[in-house]
Amino acid sequence: MYEFSIPFLVYGQAEVSTSVFDMKNNDLSDELAILLSFFSLFCIAFSKEKVEDEYLQGVRLRALQISVYINYLVLAVATVAIYGLSYLYVLYGNLFTILIIFIVVYYYRVHIKGRLSKEEQL
Numbered sequence: 001m002y003e004f005s006i007p008f009l010v011y012g013q014a015e016v017s018t019s020v021f022d023m024k025n026n027d028l029s030d031e032l033a034i035l036l037s038f039f040s041l042f043c044i045a046f047s048k049e050k051v052e053d054e055y056l057q058g059v060r061l062r063a064l065q066i067s068v069y070i071n072y073l074v075l076a077v078a079t080v081a082i083y084g085l086s087y088l089y090v091l092y093g094n095l096f097t098i099l100i101i102f103i104v105v106y107y108y109r110v111h112i113k114g115r116l117s118k119e120e121q122l
Contacts, residue, residue: 045106066105
């Protein structure tokens with residue numbers, strides 16, 4: 001694939017160096033992908049609705065609370081059950097789980113439950 005390599009300040013390389021910080025050519029494609037994913041998920045999660053009222057603020061707060069609970073539950077189970085390099089992969093995935101779970105819970109409560117409650121009112 002493509003390699004996005006530029007001189008960048010690097011900390012703690014495995015190579016023997018005279019200083020703690022060193023300028024190296026480093027491939028930044030992984031870091032850029034992670035940052036763009038964070039930014040995209042953040043924009044999806046916290047964008048305003050057309051009509052933003054107290055109900056949606058409450059749903060947003062409750063969805064964020066549920067996502068944090070589920071995230072830490074997954075992290076606790078993974079800490080007990082997964083070892084080695086696989087645990088590191090779980091931690092990488094865990095970077096995104098709060099936002100992903102928040103998006104799923106929020107849109108479920110607003111759009112699916114909201115649609116059902118509107119049909120009951122008719």
